[in-house]
Every structure is written in structure tokens, then in C-alpha cells.
Amino acid sequence: xxxxxxxxxxxxxxxxxxxxxxxxxxxxxxxxxxxxxxxxxxxxxxxxxxxxxxxxxxxxxxxxxxxxxxxxxxxxxxxxxxxxxxxxxxxxxxxxxxxxxxxxxxxxxxxxxxxxxxxxxxxxxxxxxxxxxxxxxxxxxxxxxxxxxxxxxxxxxxxxxxxxxxxxxxxxxxxxxx
Numbered sequence: 001x002x003x004x005x006x007x008x009x010x011x012x013x014x015x016x017x018x019x020x021x022x023x024x025x026x027x028x029x030x031x032x033x034x035x036x037x038x039x040x041x042x043x044x045x046x047x048x049x050x051x052x053x054x055x056x057x058x059x060x061x062x063x064x065x066x067x068x069x070x071x072x073x074x075x076x077x078x079x080x081x082x083x084x085x086x087x088x089x090x091x092x093x094x095x096x097x098x099x100x101x102x103x104x105x106x107x108x109x110x111x112x113x114x115x116x117x118x119x120x121x122x123x124x125x126x127x128x129x130x131x132x133x134x135x136x137x138x139x140x141x142x143x144x145x146x147x148x149x150x151x152x153x154x155x156x157x158x159x160x161x162x163x164x165x166x167x168x169x170x171x172x173x174x175x176x177x178x
Contacts, residue, residue, distance in 0.1 A: 001155065003117045004155050004156070005022060005117075007019045008123070008124045008158070009123070009160035010123065010124060014163035018163075020082065026117060028078065028117065030057060030059070030079065031059050031060075031081045032054065032061070034063070035084070035089035036064070061074065065089070065093065067086075068103070068106040071083070075115045075116040075117075077115060082119040083118065085120075086146060086147070090143055100138075104145070104149065108152075111150055112153040122147050124147065124159070125140050126140055
């Protein structure tokens with residue numbers, strides 16, 4: 001069975017570190033697909049820090065927009081592909097005015113058809129206040145739908161909060177020991 005793992009959580013929750021540990025545990029060669037773009041000095045510093053924190057043993061490929069195509073081309077049984085993150089990718093799609101529904105559908109299709117193991121990182125953005133602007137609300141709604149669709153296609157889903165990962169799928173037994 002080809003595993004596809006979705007790791008969701010809030011900003012700075014530890015989701016990227018958890019995803020990277022999962023990737024290292026696979027024992028496979030690792031491809032890191034980065035979706036963020038260094039549009040300013042602060043973001044460039046974040047990207048550099050992220051790369052340094054990952055350490056050795058990664059090949060990096062940037063795919064700020066062509067994520068479905070990249071997964072289709074790069075996923076293979078003999079290596080693990082880690083995508084970080086779906087949230088920045090979705091922001092990029094929105095900012096360039098692409099058809100969000102079509103792009104998300106293509107991404108979910110690529111995830112479902114991947115020829116090798118994937119680890120996908122995404123922010124869970126719907127826990128806060130309702131965004132003030134129409135663009136903010138459209139982004140929040142699209143991200144929520146994308147996370148749900150990718151979770152359906154994934155074999156495993158984890159929620160990371162405060163550096164702690166909780167398995168959501170396959171779901172643990174819904175029992176309470178009294």
C-alpha cells in the first residue's frame with residue numbers, strides 16, 4: 001500500500017518538524033517540495049531557516065503553483081515526497097487569480113493517483129476569528145475544503161498542536177476508559 005500522510009496544524013505548531021521526522025523514518029530518499037516564495041526579506045529568512053533546520057539528506061524542488069503536476073511527475077515508489085505546504089500553495093493560486101476549485105481538484109486527483117509515498121503539510125486555518133475581508137474568508141473556506149478533500153484521499157492524517165501529534169485517520173477507537 002502506498003501511504004499518503006496529511007499533517008495539519010496551526011502556525012508554528014510543529015507540523016513541519018513532525019512531517020520531516022516521518023519522512024526520515026521511511027528510510028527512503030527524500031524530496032522536499034517547497035511551495036513558499038521569498039517575496040520579501042523576512043520570508044527569505046524563513047525559507048533559509050527552514051532549509052537549515054531540515055539538515056542533510058534532502059533534495060529540494062520549488063513548486064509554488066504547479067503542485068499537481070510536480071506530484072504526478074516526482075512521486076515514485078523508491079522515494080518519499082514531502083510537500084510543505086498546501087496553505088502557501090493555495091495562497092499562491094489565489095494571488096495569481098487561478099480557478100481555485102479546479103486547481104484544488106487537480107491536486108487532490110494527483111494525490112490520490114501518486115505512484116509513491118507522500119507527506120503533505122497544511123495549516124488548519126479555521127480555528128480563529130472570521131476574517132474581515134472577502135479574500136480572507138474565501139481563503140479560509142477554500143483551505144478548509146482542500147484539507148477535507150486531501151484528508152479523504154490520504155491513508156493517514158495527523159493533527160499537530162503544541163508540538164504534539166494526534167492521529168486522526170485511521171481513527172483510534174472512540175472509547176473512554178472510566
